[in-house]
Amino acid sequence: MTDDTDGDSEEHSDEAARPTPALTASDASATATPCIGVCYFPEHWPRERWETDVEQMAEAGIEVVRMAEFSWGRLEPERGAFDFEWLDTAVSLLGDAGIDVVLCTPTATPPKWLIDEYPEILQEEPDGTTREFGSRRHYCFNSPVYREESKRVARRMAEHYADVDAVVGWQTDNEYGCHHTVRCYCDDCAAAFREWCRDRYESVDDLNETWGTTFWSQQYGSFAALQPPRHTAAEHHPSRLLDYARFANASVVDYNEMQADVLREANDEWFVTHNFMGHFDTLDAFSVSESLDFATWDSYPTGFAQDRNTESVTEDRLRAGDPDQVSLNHDLYRGPAGFWVMEQQPGDVNWPPRCPQPGEGAMRLWAHQAVAHGANVVSYFRWRRCRQGQEQYHAGLRKHDGSPDRGYEDAARAATEFESLGDLDGVDAPVALTFSYDDLWALAEQPHSPDFDYWGLVGAFYRALRARGVQVDVVEPATDLDGYEAVVAPTLHLADESLATRLESYVDDGGHLLLGPRSGYKLPGNRLQSDLAPGPLASLVGGHVDQHESLPESVDTTLTYRGDAYDYRTWAEWLRPETADAVGEYTSGTAGGRPAVLDHVVGDGSVTYCGVWPESDLADALVTDLLDRGGVAYSDRLPETVRAAERDGHTWVLNFSGDPIEVDAPDDAEWQVGDASIPGYGVGVVGAAVADLSVQ
Ligand code: GAL
Ligand code: ZN
Numbered sequence: 001m002t003d004d005t006d007g008d009s010e011e012h013s014d015e016a017a018r019p020t021p022a023l024t025a026s027d028a029s030a031t032a033t034p035c036i037g038v039c040y041f042p043e044h045w046p047r048e049r050w051e052t053d054v055e056q057m058a059e060a061g062i063e064v065v066r067m068a069e070f071s072w073g074r075l076e077p078e079r080g081a082f083d084f085e086w087l088d089t090a091v092s093l094l095g096d097a098g099i100d101v102v103l104c105t106p107t108a109t110p111p112k113w114l115i116d117e118y119p120e121i122l123q124e125e126p127d128g129t130t131r132e133f134g135s136r137r138h139y140c141f142n143s144p145v146y147r148e149e150s151k152r153v154a155r156r157m158a159e160h161y162a163d164v165d166a167v168v169g170w171q172t173d174n175e176y177g178c179h180h181t182v183r184c185y186c187d188d189c190a191a192a193f194r195e196w197c198r199d200r201y202e203s204v205d206d207l208n209e210t211w212g213t214t215f216w217s218q219q220y221g222s223f224a225a226l227q228p229p230r231h232t233a234a235e236h237h238p239s240r241l242l243d244y245a246r247f248a249n250a251s252v253v254d255y256n257e258m259q260a261d262v263l264r265e266a267n268d269e270w271f272v273t274h275n276f277m278g279h280f281d282t283l284d285a286f287s288v289s290e291s292l293d294f295a296t297w298d299s300y301p302t303g304f305a306q307d308r309n310t311e312s313v314t315e316d317r318l319r320a321g322d323p324d325q326v327s328l329n330h331d332l333y334r335g336p337a338g339f340w341v342m343e344q345q346p347g348d349v350n351w352p353p354r355c356p357q358p359g360e361g362a363m364r365l366w367a368h369q370a371v372a373h374g375a376n377v378v379s380y381f382r383w384r385r386c387r388q389g390q391e392q393y394h395a396g397l398r399k400h401d402g403s404p405d406r407g408y409e410d411a412a413r414a415a416t417e418f419e420s421l422g423d424l425d426g427v428d429a430p431v432a433l434t435f436s437y438d439d440l441w442a443l444a445e446q447p448h449s450p451d452f453d454y455w456g457l458v459g460a461f462y463r464a465l466r467a468r469g470v471q472v473d474v475v476e477p478a479t480d481l482d483g484y485e486a487v488v489a490p491t492l493h494l495a496d497e498s499l500a501t502r503l504e505s506y507v508d509d510g511g512h513l514l515l516g517p518r519s520g521y522k523l524p525g526n527r528l529q530s531d532l533a534p535g536p537l538a539s540l541v542g543g544h545v546d547q548h549e550s551l552p553e554s555v556d557t558t559l560t561y562r563g564d565a566y567d568y569r570t571w572a573e574w575l576r577p578e579t580a581d582a583v584g585e586y587t588s589g590t591a592g593g594r595p596a597v598l599d600h601v602v603g604d605g606s607v608t609y610c611g612v613w614p615e616s617d618l619a620d621a622l623v624t625d626l627l628d629r630g631g632v633a634y635s636d637r638l639p640e641t642v643r644a645a646e647r648d649g650h651t652w653v654l655n656f657s658g659d660p661i662e663v664d665a666p667d668d669a670e671w672q673v674g675d676a677s678i679p680g681y682g683v684g685v686v687g688a689a690v691a692d693l694s695v696q
Helices: 047-059 085-096 112-117 144-161 187-200 204-211 238-266 285-289 301-307 315-320 323-333 362-372 406-421 437-445 454-466 497-508 535-541 616-630
Strands: 035-039 062-067 100-104 167-171 271-273 295-299 339-344 375-380 431-434 472-475 486-489 512-515 543-550 558-561 564-577 581-586 595-602 605-610 612-614 642-647 650-655 661-664 671-673 683-686
Touching: 035 339, 035 406, 047 062, 047 085, 062 085, 062 375, 062 406, 085 100, 144 238, 187 238, 204 238, 238 271, 238 285, 238 437, 285 437, 295 323, 301 315, 301 323, 301 362, 315 362, 323 339, 323 362, 323 454, 323 472, 323 642, 339 362, 362 375, 362 406, 362 642, 362 650, 362 683, 375 406, 406 671, 431 454, 437 454, 454 472, 454 486, 454 612, 454 616, 486 616, 497 512, 497 535, 497 595, 497 605, 512 535, 512 616, 535 543, 535 595, 535 605, 543 595, 558 595, 558 616, 564 581, 564 595, 564 616, 605 616, 612 616, 650 661
Parallel strands: 035 062, 035 375, 062 100, 100 167, 167 271, 295 339, 339 375, 431 472, 431 486, 486 512, 512 605
Antiparallel strands: 543 564, 558 564, 558 581, 564 612, 581 595, 595 605, 642 650, 650 683, 671 683
16 A cells, blocks of 8 residues: 555554654764664645654664754744644654654745745845745845844744754754855845955955955945945956855854754754755855754765766766765764764655666665764655655655655665664774865866866865775864874965964974965965965975966876876976975976975974875875875775775775675674675675775
């Protein structure tokens, strides 16, 4: 039986519902027994079905359910006329089954009556086009009336659920900035931008000087004269653009903090989180997370492999995603209290260019990969394929007739396996990799090559570390680096003296730094340093950059590093060593014979400066030299489709290919999940160090 009301024939047993201790803000920590969750929209289904849904969730071992992120129209059909009854019913059905509930503020979708009352809530494009009602995320973060309305609805919901035990925490809004909505260009944003600049600069002359507005006569006579960077004939001034990117980000930071405050006022035991996106450009997740207890993110591996990847899309990536692209986000969003995957791809999805079925078992593989990188909850999106609206072509754990879909079995299996692993400590990463949204924004404005993109450059170094099974914390450059054996900075494009001083003291005290190209080129205001690159980092690097060039794929791009031949791509700098040694030299093109890589002993540590975007063999050579210096153990180089990750004494071996693999582990190592023969798109968990494993 597969109709909406009757449910299918699976029997519900009381044992299936496993009450779990509530997760609260105070005990949200890196240590937990990982568990499975799901995103549920009871408002899309007849209420006679809800009980069956909850039984089937419990049977699958689901312990957390997220709800209500788009429910404003249902919760408040007209101003002031709140209807909580339906959500109360759903919350209590879940609570009775021992399932924790995460509620969301419903602000990603302001209802029609509100937009009709205050059309100024809507966002505007750079050319003045309004982003109309009829989809989602159609509100401006700087609309004063929308801030008040958001506060009103969040407070009303929070107060209503303040004493409900099943509700353990909140997600603010949903995916801030999805569909290019961080940056809005309306009049409210214009006013807020002027205020933001007044706060940031001592005077308008200070702004003119920091930006460098003498170029093309772009001086401003007052803060009041500033506008958002709307449509222009040619490209915008890069300093104005960068500040607009920072301002737009700060608007989301403020907006989120406002919501988090309202929620905590109602119940300070709740955790507050937000669901970020993968490889997402316009929002600085570090800054938004300052008002959260921990971050969560939404992981759609086969979609990302197509729509935000410069790498080729192989059959395996279409079926299981690109493991490093996914785990870079796990490592970026992981904080001291771990992280969650709030939305995990459940099967086929609706939004990439093409939508193949994931490989057999891939939905379980993704859950394990997330946990190996420190996730405490992996929550699938969505419970059931929806029969209405924009996402009818998006799978759920159940099909739209209510029967189990492929992801349901995978999720249930993962739930049992996580239970058997028990409590796990967080990830203890020996290496930090720096990530700077300011650099991402500045380089996106002036990539200087169609192939230059920040994620790609970061990925080149990150992949090399992951191919050796090394756990990596992805951190802001301003983070305290003292605890790390080694640091990789794929680029530090905008740099000032204080960054240089921090890095110098890290290296001086015995730290080892691998620094990538385009570093120290610019001041934080996005204009060139007065010194040649790497500007304030020159004494650390022990030399300067004489020239740079960007090159297409059709040109030979080769060099030698410590005597061996390698390829690079996209970007090359001709280096001039001063106190450093040249350990790499170009062997192609006009650069031939010039230094490409510098090595510099500084105090008790070392700095390697790599003037190119390395292809994978060169990245591996650079990274393994760094790991050797830092005394970090690593595995044999893993195939591209196999990854290994260690957490709390367990190593996950994750197979992102359709072909089986054999793992060579020490004889006394115990397999806690699977065994040494791992099938295509399968996973094994073994009690051994990653460095003691090898894969055939
Ligand atoms: C996410 C979003 C969900 C749903 C999902 C589809 O970006 O948060 O609401 O749209 O994608 O894959
Ligand atoms: Zn706006």
